[in-house]
Amino acid sequence: MDSLITAAARALATGDPLGALNRVALRNDPPALALRGIAMAQLGDLVRARALLQKAARAFGPKEAVARARCVVAEAEIALVSRDLGWPTKPLEAARVALEKHGDWVNAAHARHLEVRRLLLIGRLDQAEHALAELDPAPFPPAWLAAHELVIAGIAMRRLRTKEARAALAAAERAARDACIPALLTEIESASRALNTPAARLIARGEERPLLLEEVEALLASKALVVDACRYVVRNAGTTVSLPRRPVLFTLARALAEAWPNDVSRSTLLARTFRAKHADESHRARLRVEIGRLRKALRPLADITATKDGFALAPLRARDVVVLATPVEEEHGSVLAFLADGESWSSSALALALSASQRTVQRALDELAEAGKVQSFGRARARRWMTPPVAGFTTALLLPASLPGD
CATH class of the missing domain: 1.10.10.10 (Winged helix-like DNA-binding domain superfamily/Winged helix DNA-binding domain)
Structure with a gap:
């Protein structure tokens, strides 16, 4: 690996996507494509990021299984951030197994964290806890340790174990400060606010x-x-x-x-x-x-x-x-609770998270859009829905895994 690729990777690890792009923006070799994809993801251009990572995965040779697996893990993280909860999980599982086989335990653990976070979003807490229990966080670097503690806090809040959640968030903050990544600290602060606002x-x-x-x-x-x-x-x-x-x-x-x-x-x-x-x-x-x-x-x-x-x-x-x-009760309040996290959701992802039919969720979104409470962008399968966070209360911590009458 040449010095520019190494420097770009270090920049991304410290949360500096612009610094990474300055080093590899004009290169089209597979490692550069992968790093550019991760940088674009950190900058918020998720569509371009996914395309670059897919191109990089195809470009890596048959002997570069670890590099291809890392691209799959990065693409899975983009799918999670963009709330594409229907993204197939088998490629992520295969990538995790490949990383473990080749001794890349840190990225394998990251893949496991992504699986757990997806399970947490769709309300499968038992599966999430079981998957998380298989990880040993002792060898994690600070950034990955912070992510691990964030997942523990998320499960604890859903389980109404607030003392455990506060301890995990405190540990996550310490690890994030050691990692010196501002975006990670912001995510931890956002999670901490859920404990200090009405639920x-x-x-x-x-x-x-x-x-x-x-x-x-x-x-x-x-x-x-x-x-x-x-x-x-x-x-x-x-x-x-x-x-x-x-x-x-x-x-x-x-x-x-x-x-x-x-x-x-x-x-x-x-x-x-x-x-x-x-x-x-x-x-x-x-x-x-x-x-x-x-x-x-x-x-x-x-x-x-x-x-x-x-x-x-x-x-x-x-x-x-x-x-x-719930803090706010109105028709389709459960849909609004998920959208209140400020992320963009597809109707299929909301249906999966709410254990409801996609048509039921789509009707709810249409009614909320007519009332001016949500907005959409994109078309067809690329259509996403979002709303500004509702100030003063937490979002989906107390929602059931399924709705009555579905």
């Missing part, structure tokens, strides 16, 4: 207030009966009743919890659950059926008693009943 709302006894992620963790560990509108479950003292596929029952449970210790009139329940402005006997009969189903579902946690005007929730062991809701 949910607490609704109880007719009042509501915002909660930080630490407060959410404490609430779920308390003895209160929590109707969790972020994950569509009802929980208390380690017992959880999951209702993500039964939206009518969850709507009834939330209405009863918001009114506790008072009851909720039948007319209010009909209007809120079935949107029936003028209820007839069929609506009232259906309400009785659904209340019976909810009573059966909540049997380990609470009873539902009939009152003169309606129904009331009666917890079996808990002394308090609260509702945990």
